[in-house]
Amino acid sequence: MTETDARPINGHTLTKLHPIPPELLDKPPAPAPAPAEPTSEQKPHLHVRTGRAVKRIATHDRTRTVGHLAVRHTGYLVGGTRIVTRRAWDGRSAARYERMIRAAEAAGNLDEAKEWEERGQQFRAARHRRRMELLTSPQQLAKSALAGTGVGAGVLLGTGIALAVANEDIGDVLTPTLFLVDTIRWAVIIGTVVWGAASMILPWAALGALWAVGRHQHTAPDWALPAKDRNSAGEAITPSIVVTAMRDLGVATLKKAIKEMGDVGAQMLSPIVIAGCGVEVDVHLPSGVSTEEIQNRRRKLAENLNRHEHEVFITIPPSPRTVRLWVADSGALDEPIGPSPLATDPDTTADYKNGRAPWGQDLRGDAALISLFQRMLLITGLSNQGKTASLRALALWLAFDPAVKFRIGDLKGIGDWAMFDGLAEVLIQGPTDDHVVAVTEMVEEAAREMNRRLLAPSDPHPPLVVIVDEAQIAYGSGAVDANKIPFGGSKATSRYFRAIKAIHDQGRAVNVTTWEGTQDPTNENLPKRSREGNHIRASLVLGTEAQARMAVGDAAIDGGAAPHKLRQGLDKGTVVVAGDGLKLAAGQTSVTVRTHYIDGDQAKEIADRAKARRTAVTTQAAVAPADTVDFLADIIKVIGDEPRMLTQDVLQRLTELNRAEYSSWTFADLKTYLEPLGAEPYKTNGKMHVSMERLIAAVLMRSQDADE
DSSP states (O other), X not given: OOOOEXXXXXXXEEEEOOOOOHHHHTXXXXXXXXXXXXXXXXXXXXXXXXXXHHHHHHTSHHHHHHHHHHHHHHHHHHHHHHHHHHHHHHHHXXXXXXXXXXXXXXXXXXXXXXXXXXXXXXXXXXXXXXXXXXXXXXXXXXXXXXXXXXXXHHHXXXXXXXXXXXXXXXXXXXXXXXXXXXXXXXXXXXXXXXXXXXXXHHHHHHHHHHHHHHHHHTOSOGGGSOGGGOOGGGOOOOHHHHHHHHHTTSOHHHHHHHHHSTTTTGGGBOOOEEETTEEEEEEEOOTTOOHHHHXXXXXXXXXXXXXXXXXXXXXXXXXXXXXXXXXXXXXXXXXXXXXXXXXXXXXXXXXXXXXXXXXXXETTSOEEEEOOTXXXXXXXXXXXXXXXXXXXXXXXXXXXXXXXXXXXXXXSOSSTTGGGBTTXXXXXXXXXXXXXXXXXXXXXXXXXXXXXXXXXXXXXXXXXXXXXXXXXXXXXXXXXXXXXXXXXXXXXXXXXXXXXXXXHHHGGGGTEEEEEEEESOOTTTSOHHHHXXXXXXXXXXXXXXXXXXXXXXXXXXXXXXXXXXXXTTTSTTEEEEEESSSOOOTTOXXXXXXXXOOOHHHHHXXXXXXXXXXXXXXXXXXXXXOOOOOHXXXXXXXXXXXXXXXXXXXXXXXXXXXXXXXXTOOHHHHHHHHGGGTOOOEEETTEEXXXXXXXXXXXXXXXXXXXX
């Protein structure tokens, strides 16, 4: 185009183009120029391209999924192998005892360390004995094999001769032998086939078993586990985590004080130390923050520490304005603690005075050894939480001391104590009023035995342990005696309550003690004066804090004990114990114990071993009938011809008449007995008297009731 015409239109210039020549329309368009070849500097290096490709593959979702699967299942296998190997090593060596000795020494518990050392020596001695027996076993085996071969050959030959005679064929002499040879041949053929398959299957089955153990224990790294199995709560407890958890409790004064501290709260903490299956740390609270405020926020504190509520325990140490936190390793409290030594040690012995029963483990993982010497015991809790098993375990241990005598009343009556038939002098089993009457008379006879012993305090008195399981049935019974005096009930007139209280008051001095097991305590089925007379008070899970205070006492609850915080159904056999039977740290008011579980079959086997070490006992289904004491007749007898007598003189003369029966009577006991009869003491001239006229009226009323 060489020429253009232009003219302006509306201020714009339009250019007129000349038409394209026709010859040019037939030519193909010229090809587009090829792009310029990049220089070597512009080309990406090979290793860069490779790295990008590898990164894309490595970060792909499928690759990550496959990697997680590989790491997870490898972790299961390796972890399962480690666990099984450790279990096997613990079972075949003394490693377990060495660990317990080191733990006891680290805790400063030298008595426990000594006990574990003795157990370790017993284990080594038993292992040495077994190994020595193995040295002589080949000789014994060879002799047995030789003797067996000879006997077998003789039996086959004799059988063949019998067949030959019966069939009149001399060839039948070898028939049994040939049959045995043929059987062996087929057994070898079958065994060869089976062994070939087993040799291929067994290694994979073993790997599968190890994998299953690792999978159950979640031994793979947490990041490789499925989302539902990941344990984000298992992180280690550090000072910063504790301080942050305390800061976020919702206590404004505490939060402000932590922010104002130069080290942001670290000065509040003692060193964090390993304590059994968890850690322990003391937190010194700033001014204006009470320990009660922290105790009341236990659940929130646990959640701030990435734990469940039952995995955090708060107690009050001796230092003022300080709380002691024990934080379990996540999931550790859901693991079983192992069998009772009573079930595993065939050489178990017991010493009532100096020994301690192996009841279980405390939260630190240390053995919980409890002294029962001259101690009244109460254990309570909700139904079906392990109360009977926990109480029975102590009695089974004590049964190995031949000097101890038992009298047992089981007011449930389903056989939980049946294995004590032959161990206990008295064993009453059943829930009816008749059984309550029998149990009451058993406890009253124990109280009379206590009074007889008190008359001869210098004589040796064998331990007498009176056990009443399901005692709430006795306290709640409405049965009455011929004088309309109730057997049960929570009032001072209750015969069962009075007998228990009498033993609580004086039985310890002459080795007469009571153990009671009750359910769901209330003031009606567990009177205050009765529960507070016990030296050892233990509680399984309870429903409310009020019940917990009834069970273990206000001091223990105020000090951090929390049986009402245990989990019903999940913490079976876990008891909070207050009292002096267990060794407690300075300032500690209670301890939580995970008791060993001994099932019915194990309990029977243990009881049989105890019976073998004791003098045989004929167990009675009720106490032996004793001479009936007519209290009303005795009171009339001591008053004589007097129209009335001072209550003090009545008690003195009753003691002179029958010291074993009346030496423990008080003014309250005299009033308690006479009040239902309408002959209660009354005041004259400022002094309390007993009226003969009222006593005679009571006799007449009793005679009239008997006639009806």
